């Protein structure tokens with residue numbers, strides 16, 4: 001396993017859209033293991049997307065189970081390897097604070113669906129269905145955005161009122 005280098009804003013590659021995974025082989029699983037190790041090495045990492053390490057394939061990992069204080073109303077599925085994820089249902093709206101491993105100096109308030117239903121393949125190619133709520137749903141939406149070249153910065157209602165310079169790094173979940 002190996003730690004991968006995380007691209008940081010404003011690296012233009014973070015705007016690149018990622019391609020679907022076609023082949024579920026040992027090379028893919030090796031990459032997923034490296035991606036997971038990289039996520040867990042980051043301060044408070046609860047999610048990561050392949051394009052954040054310069055691999056433009058539709059692969060994300062979300063695991064909020066290590067958060068010290070899980071926001072109320074949040075589901076907690078544990079470790080999810082989501083390959084070619086497709087969100088099929090959005091319900092409710094909630095403003096919440098987000099951070100990102102690729103935007104280390106800031107957090108921001110972003111409106112997300114309170115609950116999402118989605119399907120994705122695991123690292124063996126088996127299709128699975130998920131329903132997530134609260135902070136976990138937020139993390140999934142944040143990571144899915146990375147696959148389309150979107151950062152939370154692109155979703156702020158106002159950079160003036162919704163963007164915050166980070167004082168203490170290890171505070172919130174990072175995705």
Ligand SMILES: [Zn+2]
Pocket residue numbers: 099100101102142143146175
């Ligand atoms: Zn992110």
